[in-house]
Amino acid sequence: MAADKMFYQPGQLTLADSVSNTIPLNKLVLGIQINNEAKAYPIQLIAYHHQVLDTLGGKPIMVTYCSVCRTGRIFEPVVNGTPETFRLVGMDHFNAMFEDQTTGSWWRQVSGEAIAGPLKGSTLPELKSEQSSLKQWLERYPNSLVMQRDSTFNEEYDDLDDYDFGIERGDLTRTDTLSWKEKSWVVGIEIGEDSKVVDWNQLKEERVINLELGGRPILLALAQDTLSFFAHERPDNTVFNIHNDTLMGKHKYTIWGEPIEDSIPPLKKINAYQEFWHSWRTFHPNMEQNPL
Numbered sequence: 001m002a003a004d005k006m007f008y009q010p011g012q013l014t015l016a017d018s019v020s021n022t023i024p025l026n027k028l029v030l031g032i033q034i035n036n037e038a039k040a041y042p043i044q045l046i047a048y049h050h051q052v053l054d055t056l057g058g059k060p061i062m063v064t065y066c067s068v069c070r071t072g073r074i075f076e077p078v079v080n081g082t083p084e085t086f087r088l089v090g091m092d093h094f095n096a097m098f099e100d101q102t103t104g105s106w107w108r109q110v111s112g113e114a115i116a117g118p119l120k121g122s123t124l125p126e127l128k129s130e131q132s133s134l135k136q137w138l139e140r141y142p143n144s145l146v147m148q149r150d151s152t153f154n155e156e157y158d159d160l161d162d163y164d165f166g167i168e169r170g171d172l173t174r175t176d177t178l179s180w181k182e183k184s185w186v187v188g189i190e191i192g193e194d195s196k197v198v199d200w201n202q203l204k205e206e207r208v209i210n211l212e213l214g215g216r217p218i219l220l221a222l223a224q225d226t227l228s229f230f231a232h233e234r235p236d237n238t239v240f241n242i243h244n245d246t247l248m249g250k251h252k253y254t255i256w257g258e259p260i261e262d263s264i265p266p267l268k269k270i271n272a273y274q275e276f277w278h279s280w281r282t283f284h285p286n287m288e289q290n291p292l
Contacts (some may be wrong), residue, residue, distance in 0.1 A: 007049060018146070021146045023042050025135035026134070027133070028042070030130075030131055031132060032056060032127060034056045034059070040138075040145070043065060044161065047065050051086065051088065059076060061127060062077040065109075066095050069278075075125060095283070103118045105120065112125075128271065137228075160173075179199045180277055187274050190272075191213050196288040197281075199290070200274070207221065207222045208220070208241060209221075209290070210234065217237045219234050230272070232269060232270060
């Protein structure tokens with residue numbers, strides 16, 4: 001069967017505010033904020049749909065997820081300055097592939113890069129997004145809208161009810177609980193062409209890890225909920241610790257990198273992604289592996 005006949009986009013995209021929201025607060029979301037507007041997309045839902053088209057901050061967005069790689073990315077679906085539409089066509093190296101309607105080029109979900117067709121080598125603009133629990137997201141963005149279930153797909157959503165927490169049993173979507181196995185969780189961090197990967201079990205144990213990447217000092221922190229993670233650039237090579245959800249260096253910051261003291265600038269956010277080890281290793285062959 002064709003992939004786009006197995007996994008459908010929502011017939012009607014419904015978003016609700018925090019008062020009307022029906023998604024449990026402990027569920028994972030892929031969140032995005034543009035021009036003071038914020039939206040959150042539950043991973044349980046987008047893992048089925050693979051792509052959800054929406055608008056935010058006056059621009060179109062394409063929210064994507066590949067459950068086999070555990071990769072969430074949000075792109076601006078614009079090619080050569082023109083809005084484009086895509087259909088799911090299958091997988092390559094276990095990663096979801098999309099075909100654009102205009103040229104028939106095939107685009108990789110994990111990177112937004114066209115790997116076949118007339119537009120081979122082109123890349124969709126990626127927008128900054130964060131993965132966290134819905135509770136953590138709404139604490140930070142209380143006015144955010146949250147994608148709701150489309151009742152047409154309740155059975156498909158229910159099949160992924162355990163996916164967020166790594167207890168899905170399917171061969172392609174299951175999780176290895178030991179470190180550095182094919183389906184182990186890792187957090188990959190990127191600065192330009194430089195990337196590094198951290199074992200999820202190490203992050204759960206230490207909660208804050210001080211690293212260097214591309215010659216710049218960074219930190220990776222895990223919230224008390226053990227679901228939400230954040231990466232920031234460290235100022236002045238300061239070594240950070242964590243107490244509850246407060247980052248402790250020369251100054252104190254929220255786990256989101258916002259200063260507790262008004263006179264201190266916020267920490268600079270760094271792109272970080274949770275995914276399966278086999279995925280990060282495949283698509284970042286030159287990455288650095290953080291030692292345990």
